[in-house]
Amino acid sequence: MTTLNETHDTALTSWVTTANDDSTGFPIQNLPFAVFRKQGTQGAFRPGVAIGDRIVDLAALAKLNVFEGLAAQALNTCTGDSLNALMALGRDHWRALRLALSRALRTGSPLQAQIEPLLSAQADAEYTTPARIGDYTDFYISLHHATTIGKQFRPDNPLLPNYKWVPIGYHGRASSLGVNQAFPRPVGQTRPTAEGEAPQFGPCQRLDYELELGIFVGTGNAQGDRIALDQADEHVFGLCILNDWSARDIQAWEYQPLGPFLAKNFASTISPWIVTLEALEPFRTAFTRGAGEPQPLPYLSSDTNRARGAYDVRMEVLITTQASRAARHAPAHLSASNFSEAGYWTVAQMIAHHTVNGCNLQPGDLLGSGTLSGPQPSEAGSLLELSNGGKAPIALPWGEQRTFLEDGDQIIIRAECQKAGYPRIGFGESVGTVMPAR
Amino acid sequence: MTTLNETHDTALTSWVTTANDDSTGFPIQNLPFAVFRKQGTQGAFRPGVAIGDRIVDLAALAKLNVFEGLAAQALNTCTGDSLNALMALGRDHWRALRLALSRALRTGSPLQAQIEPLLSAQADAEYTTPARIGDYTDFYISLHHATTIGKQFRPDNPLLPNYKWVPIGYHGRASSLGVNQAFPRPVGQTRPTAEGEAPQFGPCQRLDYELELGIFVGTGNAQGDRIALDQADEHVFGLCILNDWSARDIQAWEYQPLGPFLAKNFASTISPWIVTLEALEPFRTAFTRGAGEPQPLPYLSSDTNRARGAYDVRMEVLITTQASRAARHAPAHLSASNFSEAGYWTVAQMIAHHTVNGCNLQPGDLLGSGTLSGPQPSEAGSLLELSNGGKAPIALPWGEQRTFLEDGDQIIIRAECQKAGYPRIGFGESVGTVMPAR
Numbered sequence: 001m002t003t004l005n006e007t008h009d010t011a012l013t014s015w016v017t018t019a020n021d022d023s024t025g026f027p028i029q030n031l032p033f034a035v036f037r038k039q040g041t042q043g044a045f046r047p048g049v050a051i052g053d054r055i056v057d058l059a060a061l062a063k064l065n066v067f068e069g070l071a072a073q074a075l076n077t078c079t080g081d082s083l084n085a086l087m088a089l090g091r092d093h094w095r096a097l098r099l100a101l102s103r104a105l106r107t108g109s110p111l112q113a114q115i116e117p118l119l120s121a122q123a124d125a126e127y128t129t130p131a132r133i134g135d136y137t138d139f140y141i142s143l144h145h146a147t148t149i150g151k152q153f154r155p156d157n158p159l160l161p162n163y164k165w166v167p168i169g170y171h172g173r174a175s176s177l178g179v180n181q182a183f184p185r186p187v188g189q190t191r192p193t194a195e196g197e198a199p200q201f202g203p204c205q206r207l208d209y210e211l212e213l214g215i216f217v218g219t220g221n222a223q224g225d226r227i228a229l230d231q232a233d234e235h236v237f238g239l240c241i242l243n244d245w246s247a248r249d250i251q252a253w254e255y256q257p258l259g260p261f262l263a264k265n266f267a268s269t270i271s272p273w274i275v276t277l278e279a280l281e282p283f284r285t286a287f288t289r290g291a292g293e294p295q296p297l298p299y300l301s302s303d304t305n306r307a308r309g310a311y312d313v314r315m316e317v318l319i320t321t322q323a324s325r326a327a328r329h330a331p332a333h334l335s336a337s338n339f340s341e342a343g344y345w346t347v348a349q350m351i352a353h354h355t356v357n358g359c360n361l362q363p364g365d366l367l368g369s370g371t372l373s374g375p376q377p378s379e380a381g382s383l384l385e386l387s388n389g390g391k392a393p394i395a396l397p398w399g400e401q402r403t404f405l406e407d408g409d410q411i412i413i414r415a416e417c418q419k420a421g422y423p424r425i426g427f428g429e430s431v432g433t434v435m436p437a438r
Numbered sequence: 439m440t441t442l443n444e445t446h447d448t449a450l451t452s453w454v455t456t457a458n459d460d461s462t463g464f465p466i467q468n469l470p471f472a473v474f475r476k477q478g479t480q481g482a483f484r485p486g487v488a489i490g491d492r493i494v495d496l497a498a499l500a501k502l503n504v505f506e507g508l509a510a511q512a513l514n515t516c517t518g519d520s521l522n523a524l525m526a527l528g529r530d531h532w533r534a535l536r537l538a539l540s541r542a543l544r545t546g547s548p549l550q551a552q553i554e555p556l557l558s559a560q561a562d563a564e565y566t567t568p569a570r571i572g573d574y575t576d577f578y579i580s581l582h583h584a585t586t587i588g589k590q591f592r593p594d595n596p597l598l599p600n601y602k603w604v605p606i607g608y609h610g611r612a613s614s615l616g617v618n619q620a621f622p623r624p625v626g627q628t629r630p631t632a633e634g635e636a637p638q639f640g641p642c643q644r645l646d647y648e649l650e651l652g653i654f655v656g657t658g659n660a661q662g663d664r665i666a667l668d669q670a671d672e673h674v675f676g677l678c679i680l681n682d683w684s685a686r687d688i689q690a691w692e693y694q695p696l697g698p699f700l701a702k703n704f705a706s707t708i709s710p711w712i713v714t715l716e717a718l719e720p721f722r723t724a725f726t727r728g729a730g731e732p733q734p735l736p737y738l739s740s741d742t743n744r745a746r747g748a749y750d751v752r753m754e755v756l757i758t759t760q761a762s763r764a765a766r767h768a769p770a771h772l773s774a775s776n777f778s779e780a781g782y783w784t785v786a787q788m789i790a791h792h793t794v795n796g797c798n799l800q801p802g803d804l805l806g807s808g809t810l811s812g813p814q815p816s817e818a819g820s821l822l823e824l825s826n827g828g829k830a831p832i833a834l835p836w837g838e839q840r841t842f843l844e845d846g847d848q849i850i851i852r853a854e855c856q857k858a859g860y861p862r863i864g865f866g867e868s869v870g871t872v873m874p875a876r
Contacts, residue, residue, distance in 0.1 A: 171609035186795035258608040261696025262795040265764035357624035357700040
């Protein structure tokens with residue numbers, strides 16, 4: 001079991017002084033990973049770690065040869081354009097690297113003079129997908145989302161009998177995952193206007209976002225083996241923000257009997273930064289089911305999972321539009337939710353379920369949580385829910401209203417962990433923009 | 439439009455004399471690609487081309503520096519452990535390489551003495567997945583399969599209203615695809631014995647194969663762009679055999695509402711050899727819909743697709759069991775089918791549909807056809823169909839019977855193209871074996 005260690009000490013400060021208040025969400029207790037380069041250059045992308053408003057260039061740091069042992073081994077994998085090699089090393093290496101980075105970046109570190117020249121401003125950076133994502137699986141862990149959506153697709157049968165037993169998941173598209181995406185509105189088939197007619201065809205009319213968290217697999221499992229529930233955490237590198245864009249009208253027509261396909265695979269936007277599971281340790285919380293809920297089958301059930309299987313991560317969805325940006329309005333709040341309250345299943349349960357049949361996970365694979373709608377209507381993680389299937393337009397503060405997304409709309413999702421007496425642990429944000437259909 | 443050329447000349451023979459009758463299925467008119475190494479060695483896997491019962495080592499051939507122009511450029515990508523770089527080059531390069539190989543391997547070639555030492559026996563080879571498969575999509579193009587299966591899962595509603603309009607597809611698992619797989623029987627949840635009870639858990643009791651063809655994407659498309667129907671063929675590198683193993687009892691419990699997941703992602707077995715689309719040119723046939731069938735929407739409809747959208751590929755499924763192998767019985771025939779008769783949609787329609795929303799395909803991506811059941815009961819592509827959902831056991835010639843697969847069972851799928859006056863174009867075989875649950 002991972003527990004708190006020196007890197008979580010709230011007294012730690014960094015010689016990068018912007019890390020020492022809660023403004024950036026990247027204090028020395030966080031140290032999230034991304035793959036970046038200077039904006040507008042054609043230079044190679046390379047791994048970096050955030051500290052305050054700066055990024056430590058890990059490829060350059062590796063050349064200094066100032067770390068030792070497992071930390072040096074881990075750092076030496078950070079020279080390419082993805083984090084896959086680091087992810088494949090395993091938890092002992094991740095911990096050693098985090099500890100070495102924490103010591104190197106803290107106030108008074110003798111390495112300050114050597115490392116300072118390797119820092120660059122996040123404001124000048126551009127990012128790419130932090131890992132080569134071999135496979136992307138999307139789960140469906142919010143009971144509230146499943147129930148609300150179920151009512152719209154199957155009014156008489158909203159929650160299917162398997163929901164409270166099976167962490168429902170399906171395979172998504174890895175190729176169209178990215179950071180800071182601007183994508184054309186998808187085109188496709190939608191329901192015929194009358195039974196027996198040809199379907200309609202054209203740009204999606206019910207384009208939506210989905211508020212999710214992404215789970216990056218670190219070490220995988222051999223095909224045929226399974227990962228036990230209480231070992232699952234060791235296999236997870238960290239979490240990011242995920243916006244799983246959805247074309248609701250395309251989905252409604254295509255999804256039976258084999259699930260969503262073109263309704264989802266045109267784009268999925270993650271945040272550039274991966275917050276490691278170790279950085280999230282202070283925000284683990286109990287995961288319990290209500291008295292009336294069935295207890296999971298043994299392979300999905302353990303004392304550890306109940307005691308600390310959930311993560312207290314707050315999320316917020318914001319929108320800007322072409323008009324609001326022109327008028328320089330601040331982004332408008334659409335909803336807020338919390339990972340620990342939204343999930344009917346934990347990260348560990350998703351991993352244990354995914355591999356129970358021998359399916360092999362690989363370093364860099366991404367699991368999506370599914371839309372993280374909370375119990376309250378204001379905590380809904382999609383417009384489909386917030387607008388009651390398009391029937392209740394949402395008023396935006398600058399006078400526009402929305403049921404679904406219009407061209408030029410930009411969705412910003414933020415996430416963070418906060419509790420009294422601990423520095424704010426930020427995830428940065430995922431940003432995606434809807435362009436006109438081609 | 440690709441048409442027949444010098445490489446399809448039926449008069450051509452090879453100085454590799456085993457290529458000059460129909461016994462291997464690898465005549466000089468075929469020239470399929472795989473990635474191989476000598477069995478039992480720890481050497482690097484490398485690309486090869488089959489000719490008769492031999493393999494040409496393309497990495498070694500590249501070193502000879504005997505090709506020119508596009509053919510040389512194409513060959514020079516064949517030095518790693520996958521065909522992705524060759525696939526990414528595009529059709530002009532693939533054609534040039536095929537022409538150069540055809541000339542080099544034909545009777546009387548001045549290169550014979552230089553190339554002969556680079557040949558090795560297929561009998562001594564082992565294979566790996568011929569490409570790094572970024573994404574795997576499985577379609578569902580057999581109307582016959584969809585109707586028969588639909589009756590078992592939804593007796594009152596076998597064929598959903600979208601079927602004849604949408605080439606139904608869903609994302610599968612890339613990591614568990616392989617060649618010559620031996621995998622443990624998957625374990626998982628299945629339906630409760632009574633409503634309100636906990637689900638059952640244990641080794642799958644209804645393990646099945648699915649007879650499919652796989653389509654390897656060559657050149658992809660940029661995210662946001664689409665591939666037009668009549669350009670789709672240019673993006674396809676070639677076809678292989680695919681066995682999409684399925685755990686029917688796990689599938690029945692988990693698949694609603696988001697589609698199959700653990701029922702499919704434990705293993706999927708392809709043949710080592712990819713037969714190029716150019717080798718299949720002589721076997722293109724008309725693709726027509728019956729008078730009562732709706733015509734597809736314009737993005738899925740063209741004269742070219744109707745005139746030559748289908749491929750006349752014959753397929754056969756065979757089984758051996760632990761008992762039959764011990765007694766040295768020949769594999770038993772389970773069923774036979776034909777790609778052109780089974781498919782309600784063509785390869786080009788699958789590509790055009792997959793990308794109509796801007797989803798990006800990448801070199802090495804694999805599309806599965808879905809189970810290729812033909813119109814006759816004997817042409818069913820799965821045990822679920824052949825045994826009528828497990829109710830009608832199939833008698834095997836050595837005295838055993840099967841409804842679903844038992845431990846030790848091995849499924850062999852073969853495919854080939856045959857017509858009078860043309861050499862037999864073989865696909866080799868896909869071989870997979872069920873091991874006991876772990």
